[in-house]
Amino acid sequence: MVRTIADAFRVLRSNLEITGLQEQTVASRQKAIREVLARDFIIKDTFLTGSYRRSTMIRPLKEADVDIFIVLDVKYYRDDRKRALLESIKKSLRKTYTKTPDIRPDGSAVTVTFTDFKVDVVPAFYRKGSGYLIPSLELNKWISTDPKKHVEIWTAANKAHNNDLVPLIKMIKGWNKSRNLFKSFHLETLILKALDGVTITDYPSGMRYVFDKGITLVQYKLADPAGYSDDVGAHVDTKAKIQLLVDRLIWARDRAMEADAMAADGNVANAINKWRLIVPSYFPRYG
Numbered sequence: 001m002v003r004t005i006a007d008a009f010r011v012l013r014s015n016l017e018i019t020g021l022q023e024q025t026v027a028s029r030q031k032a033i034r035e036v037l038a039r040d041f042i043i044k045d046t047f048l049t050g051s052y053r054r055s056t057m058i059r060p061l062k063e064a065d066v067d068i069f070i071v072l073d074v075k076y077y078r079d080d081r082k083r084a085l086l087e088s089i090k091k092s093l094r095k096t097y098t099k100t101p102d103i104r105p106d107g108s109a110v111t112v113t114f115t116d117f118k119v120d121v122v123p124a125f126y127r128k129g130s131g132y133l134i135p136s137l138e139l140n141k142w143i144s145t146d147p148k149k150h151v152e153i154w155t156a157a158n159k160a161h162n163n164d165l166v167p168l169i170k171m172i173k174g175w176n177k178s179r180n181l182f183k184s185f186h187l188e189t190l191i192l193k194a195l196d197g198v199t200i201t202d203y204p205s206g207m208r209y210v211f212d213k214g215i216t217l218v219q220y221k222l223a224d225p226a227g228y229s230d231d232v233g234a235h236v237d238t239k240a241k242i243q244l245l246v247d248r249l250i251w252a253r254d255r256a257m258e259a260d261a262m263a264a265d266g267n268v269a270n271a272i273n274k275w276r277l278i279v280p281s282y283f284p285r286y287g
Helices: 005-015 023-037 050-054 082-094 147-160 165-177 184-194 203-217 239-264 268-278
Strands: 043-049 065-072 103-106 109-113 118-126 132-136 141-145
Touching: 005 165, 005 203, 005 268, 023 043, 023 065, 023 082, 023 118, 043 050, 043 147, 050 065, 050 147, 050 184, 082 103, 082 109, 082 118, 082 132, 147 165, 147 184, 165 184, 165 203, 184 203, 203 239, 239 268
Parallel strands: 065 118
Antiparallel strands: 043 065, 103 109, 109 118, 118 132, 132 141
């Protein structure tokens, strides 16, 4: 329990941190999955991607997704073979992970639910010029991307924000966690865009600022900062879906403004209670 806004956000930052996920554990699982798939496929490269590699993953560990890119030989590529490819990856994994109850195609990956955390195995192909192609069942097309470039961009942006960007991303992911509004990369890209050209002075105002700017940003296309897509939020494809995001962002912004006003008046207890409405699973109690 805490008695100041600054202390509350320090505890929030700590509450969001993944614990128990060791590099060695992830590396060994990546190696094991590659060895399993190498029995059935010609693999050109494997590497870790996603929020784990961008350092923006939040707890709980059991619900975390560690993304493993598996770059396959081009002979397995067919424009009309997106689902079939994911099913063949699933079949290959199932031969070894016989006691793992949940292995299934999901979006652009095959998700393997282990007892400690999930692994998303993303099949990919080298893209002519640069980057990679990955399947999307949701959009029914091959998506161009470059997760290695994303790590470079996020790392540089975090440095430019004096290492405050990654913690702020995690805090806003904490808001999203209980509402399941945004996909992870869409939300992270929105935060990156919202904060372009500004400085994070503190976490409360940073969250309020992103909520406010996000109200407009979600209504338009949001380009991949690596330049491989003109809209990372293409899955938000109806007016109703867009309006839901707008409404939730307005609600979060207004509650953040109320919390700031309470704190400015010295009513720290109620300000903290207001922040607990915004980030209910992670924000500490006053006291």
